[in-house]
Amino acid sequence: DSEPATSSGRTFAPPSARRLARELGVDIAAVDGSGPGGRISEADVRAHAEGGGGDDAGDSGSDEAPAPTPTDVGSGGRKSAVKKRGE
Amino acid sequence: MVVGDVTTGTEVLVIGAGPGGYVAAIRAAQEGLDTTLVEKDAYGGVCLNRGCIPSKALITGSGLAHEAGNAESMGIHADPAVDMGKMVEWKDGVVDRLTGGVEKLCKANGVNLIEGEASFVDEHTARVAHGGEGQGSESIEFEHAIVATGSRPIQIPGFEFAADHVWSSAEALDADTVPDRLGIVGGGYIGMELATTYAKLGADVTVVEMLDDILDPYEDDVKRIVRKRAEELGVEFHFGEGASEWSEGADGGYLLHTETEEGEESTYGVDKILVAVGRQPVTDGLDLGNAGIETDDRGFVETDDRTRTAVDHIHAVGDVAGDPMLAHAASTEGIVAAEVIAGEPAAMDQQAIPAAVFTDPEIGTVGLTEEAAEAEGFEPAVGEMPFNASGRAMTTGHTEGFVRIVADDETGFVLGAQIVGPEASELIAEVALAIEMGATLEDVAATVHTHPTLAEAVMEAAENARGQAIHTLNR
Amino acid sequence: MVVGDVTTGTEVLVIGAGPGGYVAAIRAAQEGLDTTLVEKDAYGGVCLNRGCIPSKALITGSGLAHEAGNAESMGIHADPAVDMGKMVEWKDGVVDRLTGGVEKLCKANGVNLIEGEASFVDEHTARVAHGGEGQGSESIEFEHAIVATGSRPIQIPGFEFAADHVWSSAEALDADTVPDRLGIVGGGYIGMELATTYAKLGADVTVVEMLDDILDPYEDDVKRIVRKRAEELGVEFHFGEGASEWSEGADGGYLLHTETEEGEESTYGVDKILVAVGRQPVTDGLDLGNAGIETDDRGFVETDDRTRTAVDHIHAVGDVAGDPMLAHAASTEGIVAAEVIAGEPAAMDQQAIPAAVFTDPEIGTVGLTEEAAEAEGFEPAVGEMPFNASGRAMTTGHTEGFVRIVADDETGFVLGAQIVGPEASELIAEVALAIEMGATLEDVAATVHTHPTLAEAVMEAAENARGQAIHTLNR
Ligand SMILES: Cc1cc2nc3c(=O)[nH]c(=O)nc-3n(C[C@H](O)[C@H](O)[C@H](O)COP(=O)(O)OP(=O)(O)OC[C@H]3O[C@@H](n4cnc5c(N)ncnc54)[C@H](O)[C@@H]3O)c2cc1C
């Protein structure tokens, strides 16, 4: 029910986001990408897993171990300049 | 010493120590799994011993000799003499250092190494037969297995491999003299890499190919550049002809007989015949059936995107698991197999697996061609940069070829690239990253590229696709 | 013919046709702006005529001759003779083709070309003086201007450039014979590239450097590899010594006199002296003051991130606008200048501008070093892959050096890389894209890299930083 990012329906997301999606049991094709052209970031995957896309979080087809609790994604107090680049 | 029939246990049994198997074993050990790697022949598999590495070594050596001998226009006068035995010795040294390294890395990561030939007894047991002096066998009980037994060259009827006249690529990489005349059956990438190598070493090379061009999977303009250059090097091509048989020639050499589909026959006088018509999976003696695994009609083991066979706890990686039969695909699959076994969320989910051909010039490709992009439903935007407009290419003296980049017109996402030209094998890496990252043409064009480099041509091709190239006229 | 004092008008006036200026002019014309480019000397500027391109051409030529003459271990026996005049002729041919191309590309994009020396009359008027036969001058009224007048080599007192004995890099790139003994003042990148070139061509090279090592901005382990290799090639280094004067030697050559800070003197017998101690901006005769623009105390024109000078509608790009004094920085600034003038949202907002040194081995760097990352408040994760563990490096016969990648430990974002080794200048491109894309170590490690390539070392370094390298022991 989510718009395919491109005419071909292919999902554009970096390897780290794709792996995270598997880890969280999220179907990456169902995630709304916030990047240019609908590119999906790790943050998009987390947002989806944390509630945005409850309707499809369960149908990921993953038969991996149950999704582990996401590790703390907050900055944990430590300042990192990279964060300034935006998610 | 005879090794008795002891039974040991391991969490992960890896069969075959090629780039699929040894990488899988190291990663499995890194994941904390008790891992055993069985190899019957030589660490590093085909790739390190008689594939990627030896071929690239001889390509370097023959390339250097040829280039130095043809650089008068640069003011360099040299008449290099090649001692083929010595060159092969140097190549062997490279192989030894690398295969020794593989063994050391396995040990350093805690992988148990066993020399011998493995076969399945049942779903959780393998038997390893030790050859040579220490004959005997042992049983190994495993929780998970990774089959990485690789491939071997296909023989065609009437052309049994024999070092004195009918070579496989393995013999071609181990010759101590350069034949005056070399006949090559097959114009695929292995045949073409060796055709280039031997032509540069001074052999008269004749390539016989059933299809009507070399390098079947590539686009016409890519093939043309490589074929033209090979012809300049003196390689003679005969397309639409299949090798039918060989016979002894009157001059001490051999005659290679060919036949077209229409039955037209030809004969070529040669001193060696290299058959390079493809590779087939190695599963004989493995008794896969005992583990409940079947092979497909071409003999390959089928796997899913987690590299699992039909039997969930047994994985297969590399050439034995089918296309793409490339070392880096094997290694990637090996890593995925090890991580999946360790419970990690790994999968073969790459957007694209690059490939290179080390001809002169090189070919590097990744992702979709324009045609493939259309077939997948994209409206492709395509940009090109010819190397003869590249400052760096000119300063290297190698200006043949081009970079072509293919993107989705709507979003700008990079979908693929076809590069033919100097260092194409290296240049493709940036595009592979672009594809995996979901980079757009604009991202590639806006990334500052060092001047003068060949990599600038990737940027220029991206600019060209956007109608903004500086060093080519935009189309 | 005397060109009268006509006045023409243009939307964009670009002064200087180096990589800053000609790229700016082409992009401005592509943006639909009426653009005029004035060049007083040669299209392509320093870079194409006596910088990047000629130096890289001679590096190729000398490298090929040297490599072929030292490949006995590969089984290649050659004793190459270099005809320096011919090599320089070949280099000139490359330069001519490229500079001719620049002229053609300008015209094809609709840029008006004027040959002559430009100076500012006021904020909106420039005068172009034509030299040679067609003497005279013309006035040009402009809406926007882009100053791209570049730089020239710094002369040190007592060492006026003169082709017969005191060379600048320009003369070193135009010599028709190889001096027996070459003294080089300055161990920066230009000095070191030429030291390598001439050492390979057979000169006895002596490098005198005030600082205590070569290549000041680079890390110690990077410098060490290049210095050691130069020493192997016979280059002699004298650190902590400044050139004080030269005199004629008894043997028909010259004596290069140096002095340490403590006043200790030394003398080296040489046949030519190359002074390569840095470059200074070219603004003399430009009358920048007439346009209301001042230069800083080193003579550079200050600009903001849109390449604008203090006078908003006048931009400055390239070497004249200060560091980094590199061709690709100049071109990037040129594009930004043109786009800003056209009203586009362009800016010099790159995360990183790569740089390369074409010594043996090459150096390629981009972004932050470990130290710089710490200074910026990151907790860096660092990974390395030495080329002596790279299969591809071994097959090329060049295994010195390493890839080091620096990332933010917390997020994994790639921050920089330092590469020293074969094709470092090309390999850095992938890391530059990684940095611009905000790629993580995992992204780089998970991108499949073709085997066997040098680019695999980038992937391995990323894996090493994550404690997951296959081909090195993880730290
Ligand atoms: C001439 C040539 C050039 C090539 N160049 C390139 C190139 O440039 N780039 C590239 O990517 N690919 C190249 N390839 C292909 C590459 O070599 C293969 O894709 C790669 O080796 C596959 O790796 P693998 O681990 O699957 O199998 P292999 O490398 O074939 O290794 C399999 C190993 O398993 C062992 N084995 C088999 N059965 C058993 C058993 N029952 N018990 C124990 N051990 C067993 C074998 O002895 C072997 O060591 C080239 C191939 C050739 C022939």
Ligand SMILES: Cc1cc2nc3c(=O)[nH]c(=O)nc-3n(C[C@H](O)[C@H](O)[C@H](O)COP(=O)(O)OP(=O)(O)OC[C@H]3O[C@@H](n4cnc5c(N)ncnc54)[C@H](O)[C@@H]3O)c2cc1C
């Ligand atoms: C030996 C050497 C090797 C180098 N190698 C590299 C390398 O490998 N990579 C790299 O990135 N950089 C390299 N550089 C540096 C590079 O050449 C410069 O960074 C680059 O040329 C700067 O470009 P530019 O457009 O700012 O100026 P320039 O290239 O200096 O061009 C300025 C132009 O302006 C013209 N001009 C000046 N004043 C006027 C006027 N009043 N009216 C009209 N025209 C005028 C000049 O004639 C000249 O053509 C090298 C430099 C040298 C000397």
